[in-house]
Amino acid sequence: MNVLIKNLTVIVFLSTIITSAQKKTWLDGNLNETNQLNSVYYKVVSEDAKEELYFYKNTNIFRKIIHSNEMSIAIFSEFYETGSLKIAGKYEKGLKEGIWKKYYVNGKIKERGRYKNGKKVGIWKTFYKNF
Numbered sequence: 001m002n003v004l005i006k007n008l009t010v011i012v013f014l015s016t017i018i019t020s021a022q023k024k025t026w027l028d029g030n031l032n033e034t035n036q037l038n039s040v041y042y043k044v045v046s047e048d049a050k051e052e053l054y055f056y057k058n059t060n061i062f063r064k065i066i067h068s069n070e071m072s073i074a075i076f077s078e079f080y081e082t083g084s085l086k087i088a089g090k091y092e093k094g095l096k097e098g099i100w101k102k103y104y105v106n107g108k109i110k111e112r113g114r115y116k117n118g119k120k121v122g123i124w125k126t127f128y129k130n131f
Helices: 002-021
Strands: 024-027 041-045 051-056 061-067 073-079 085-092 095-103 109-116 119-126
Touching: none
Parallel strands: none
Antiparallel strands: 024 041, 041 051, 051 061, 061 073, 073 085, 085 095, 095 109, 109 119
């Protein structure tokens, strides 16, 4: 019994250290830093800074950004509060690049088009919300 209690104590202690290694930053509706009481979102950045996760205050994911090894490319995803995908695309050197898609809450595509150097190019398609 004593061994079980010791093991549980060690597990609780280690999990506390692991979760505190990732710093939570509380953010307001404009993603500016604020205190927990006035926050709408919070952000957690991985130790190597390759992954940024933003969450609604209720702990559902809001935004996910995954940086490449050279940090010049980032895969971007944003989600509705329900958890369904809202926007998906990629950044290169801080600018939107390539195919970007926006979705309705029901998961159907809302808009699709291409960016080059942060500007919309070519034909952009918008789709009606069909139930």
